[in-house]
Amino acid sequence: MIEIRFHGRGGQGAVTAASLLAKAAGLDGKYAQAFPAFGVERRGAPVRAFCRISERKITLRSQIYSPDFIVVLDDTLLGLPEITEGLKKDSVAVINTKSRPQLKQKTFCYDATSLALEMLGKDIVNTAMLGVFAKASGLVSISSIEKAIEENFPPRLAEVNAKLVRTAYERTE
Amino acid sequence: MTVPKTVLEGSEAVAEAVRQCKPGVIAAYPITPQTHVVETLARMIADGELDAEMIRVESEQSAMAACIGSQATGVRSYTATASQGLALMHEILFIASGMRLPIVMTVANRSLSAPLNIWNDQQDSIASRDSGWIQLYVEDAQEAYDTHIQAFRIAEEIHNPVMVCMDGFVVSHTYENVLIEEDSKVSEFLPEYKPLFSLNPKKPVTMGALGTPEYFVRFRKQQQDTLKKALETISKANEEFAKAFSRKYGNGLIETIGMEGAKHAIITMGSVTGTIREVAEEAGVGIIRVRSFRPFPAEEIRKACEGLESVGVIEKDISIGASGALYDEARSALYSLKNRPKVSGFIAGIGGRDITPSHILEIAKKIKEGEERTEWVM
Numbered sequence: 001m002i003e004i005r006f007h008g009r010g011g012q013g014a015v016t017a018a019s020l021l022a023k024a025a026g027l028d029g030k031y032a033q034a035f036p037a038f039g040v041e042r043r044g045a046p047v048r049a050f051c052r053i054s055e056r057k058i059t060l061r062s063q064i065y066s067p068d069f070i071v072v073l074d075d076t077l078l079g080l081p082e083i084t085e086g087l088k089k090d091s092v093a094v095i096n097t098k099s100r101p102q103l104k105q106k107t108f109c110y111d112a113t114s115l116a117l118e119m120l121g122k123d124i125v126n127t128a129m130l131g132v133f134a135k136a137s138g139l140v141s142i143s144s145i146e147k148a149i150e151e152n153f154p155p156r157l158a159e160v161n162a163k164l165v166r167t168a169y170e171r172t173e
Numbered sequence: 174m175t176v177p178k179t180v181l182e183g184s185e186a187v188a189e190a191v192r193q194c195k196p197g198v199i200a201a202y203p204i205t206p207q208t209h210v211v212e213t214l215a216r217m218i219a220d221g222e223l224d225a226e227m228i229r230v231e232s233e234q235s236a237m238a239a240c241i242g243s244q245a246t247g248v249r250s251y252t253a254t255a256s257q258g259l260a261l262m263h264e265i266l267f268i269a270s271g272m273r274l275p276i277v278m279t280v281a282n283r284s285l286s287a288p289l290n291i292w293n294d295q296q297d298s299i300a301s302r303d304s305g306w307i308q309l310y311v312e313d314a315q316e317a318y319d320t321h322i323q324a325f326r327i328a329e330e331i332h333n334p335v336m337v338c339m340d341g342f343v344v345s346h347t348y349e350n351v352l353i354e355e356d357s358k359v360s361e362f363l364p365e366y367k368p369l370f371s372l373n374p375k376k377p378v379t380m381g382a383l384g385t386p387e388y389f390v391r392f393r394k395q396q397q398d399t400l401k402k403a404l405e406t407i408s409k410a411n412e413e414f415a416k417a418f419s420r421k422y423g424n425g426l427i428e429t430i431g432m433e434g435a436k437h438a439i440i441t442m443g444s445v446t447g448t449i450r451e452v453a454e455e456a457g458v459g460i461i462r463v464r465s466f467r468p469f470p471a472e473e474i475r476k477a478c479e480g481l482e483s484v485g486v487i488e489k490d491i492s493i494g495a496s497g498a499l500y501d502e503a504r505s506a507l508y509s510l511k512n513r514p515k516v517s518g519f520i521a522g523i524g525g526r527d528i529t530p531s532h533i534l535e536i537a538k539k540i541k542e543g544e545e546r547t548e549w550v551m
Contacts, residue, residue: 019182022348026180034180035347038206038292038525057350059313059447061343062529 001054002139003064007083008073011043013126017071018049020148021130025053027144033058046077053139067091071133073112073125075101094136096125108136110172119164127161131168142169177352183314183344184209186351187253187279187337190321192223193359194277197248200228200239204258205291206341207281211253233258237265237276244274245380247371249325252276255341256283259297263304266334270305270396272381275328275366277321278306281341282443282489284524292525293341294489295443299466299498305396307335307403308467310442312422314349319420322354323410326363331406333399338466340444340489342525354418362417400468407465426470428462429477435459437541438478438514440503441487442466445521445528449487452530456537458485463499471506478507481514485540487533489522496547518547526550 004021008014015036022034030053037048050064066086075097077083084103087093091105096112112128127149134142146162153161181189187210191199199218201211217223226243230236233254240250254262259280269276280298284290298308307327311317317339324335339345370378384392404426411425422428430446431453432438438459439449446462453460461477461484463470478484484507486500495501500518507513519536522528532550539548 019180019348023180026176026178026350029176029178031176031350032180033347033349035342038342038346059450060530061444061448063527065529 001052001056001058001060002069003067004051004053004069004071004133005064005067006049006051006071006073007077008047008049008126009043009077010041010045010047012073013124014047014049014073017073017126017130018051020127020145020152021051021133021140022053023148023152024130024140024144027147028141030055031058037063046080046082048082069094069133069137071129072096073129075099092136094129094133096129096132108132108172110168112168115168115171116164119167120160127165128168131165132172135169135172142166177315177350179351179353180348181314181351181353182209182346182348183317183339184281184346185213186314186318186353187321187339188213188217189353190318190359191251192217193354193356194251194322194325194363195223195249195360196225196251198226198228198240198243198250199252200230200236200243200250201252201254202230202233202236202258204233204255206283206293206345207253207255207258207279209345210279210281233261234265237262237269240276241265241269241272241274244269244276245272245372247366247368247373249366250276251278253279253281255281256285256297259301260285263301266301266304266306268381269334271392273332274334275325275332276334277324277328278334278336279321280336280338281345282338283341290524293343294523294525295338295340296490298336298338299490299492301336302467302498305333305400306467307333307400307407307465308338309335309407309465310338310463311344312444312446312462314344314347314351315420316422317344318351318353319414319418319422322359322363323414327403327406327410329366331399331403332369333396333403338443343444358417362414403468404465404470407468422464423462424473426465427473427477428464430460430462432459432461432477436482437537438481438484439487439533439537439540440474440484440499442499443489445487445489448528448530449533452533456534458537458540466499469502469506471502474503474506475510478514479510480512483515483517483540483543485517485519485536487519487521487528487536491520491523500547515543515545517545519550520547521550523549
């Protein structure tokens with residue numbers, strides 16, 4: 001079982017990203033579970049969301065304390081201790097940033113903000129970061145993420161977000 | 174079983190089940206964490222996927238009153254609530270069950286104020302346990318979906334309302350793989366609702382009349398007899414469901430996991446069972462999951478505990494001033510066993526406190542010590 005923790009700010013779509021990832025994993029024929037860190041949602045406040053992916057049925061219900069991956073949608077959160085809390089030596093960080101943050105763990109950095117501004121005209125990076133995550137982790141197929149977006153977004157938004165996620169996927173190294 | 178490719182939020186899965194059961198009336202008032210169920214149903218009605226009247230009432234008390242009215246005219250009726258909403262409904266719960274109206278209600282379990290808390294525990298439905306409603310507690314989204322389909326059938330077969338209790342957020346707001354069955358298969362499983370009596374101006378009847386003492390006591394006794402009989406009805410619905418859909422949940426009343434040769438066990442309800450499953454083997458305990466809290470399956474629990482050295486009850490409620498409700502009832506069920514196991518109680522997950530595998534391992538250690546006590550997992 002692989003555990004993924006998303007970090008973002010209220011309004012950035014961390015919860016949607018986690019649920020889309022779970023839906024994509026389901027389309028890939030895997031078991032998945034996604035849920036927010038239940039709380040009182042406020043725009044701009046740090047939020048967390050969780051996703052588990054497994055070949056076997058997932059019954060564990062607790063929050064994720066020691067993730068295999070973190071996905072950080074907003075690099076202004078990086079100073080918070082909760083971002084790196086519980087990370088293992090071999091955990092992997094996937095971060096939306098222009099800079100090169102120094103983490104002990106293997107880190108994938110991508111400037112999803114610039115790409116989202118260019119393609120969506122808005123600083124909403126949750127879908128783009130799924131493309132980055134798909135490349136960095138190899139856990140879900142990019143076609144399933146595209147399909148999950150198509151099935152869950154209104155048509156016009158679906159089209160541009162599917163393009164965005166594919167572009168982010170292809171540009172991630 | 175192949176992996177269900179559809180990943181849905183627990184609330185959406187419940188809404189799918191309700192849509193397939195075709196209620197004619199849905200009356201509800203929004204409250205967290207039940208909201209997504211009724212929101213999804215409202216969308217389904219607006220999109221023409223469900224032909225039902227959505228009554229947007231001014232309170233939960235009115236929601237249940239409206240369901241009573243519509244169900245009394247012979248229309249399948251549904252509502253959903255949680256926490257303060259269920260508390261506000263309390264008075265009307267007894268009227269629905271006393272009038273023997275087979276209403277189905279989802280409770281997305283949440284704590285009761287004060288202090289204000291929107292998170293999950295099971296205090297709300299436990300506080301309604303004496304209301305004459307059947308209470309079924311589910312573990313995950315698939316079971317929430319399946320149990321709603323069974324609930325309409327159980328309710329209508331014995332003319333008694335059913336509450337399906339799913340942990341708020343932990344099930345209601347969590348996305349999981351769920352298999353949604355064909356509409357036609359659900360219709361086959363759930364026959365059309367045919368009430369024994371209904372309100373009809375062409376053939377007037379009185380419902381909910383004054384019950385003088387000599388009649389009132391008979392009504393109450395009938396409710397008690399009905400709920401005792403419901404043990405069989407719930408088991409049968411579970412069996413019939415398994416025949417139709419190839420899924421079942423223990424004997425419908427309790428589910429036992431890893432109990433063969435077990436010396437110790439955890440008795441519990443709802444979604445925390447999943448977390449216990451993760452570590453039960455390592456912890457050296459079996460699991461007895463209570464699915465039907467009302468009616469209470471005392472005999473089944475007794476049988477499952479025969480020969481055990483100790484059991485521990487993990488529950489998300491507290492009858493303040495006494496013990497956990499499940500603890501008291503499980504312990505009382507075991508009283509007549511010749512060599513009864515030691516029973517300890519653990520109040521956990523209150524107001525949304527996370528229950529982790531390490532909590533379970535710690536609890537298992539204490540259970541094995543065999544001391545009869547109640548502890549809080551803070």
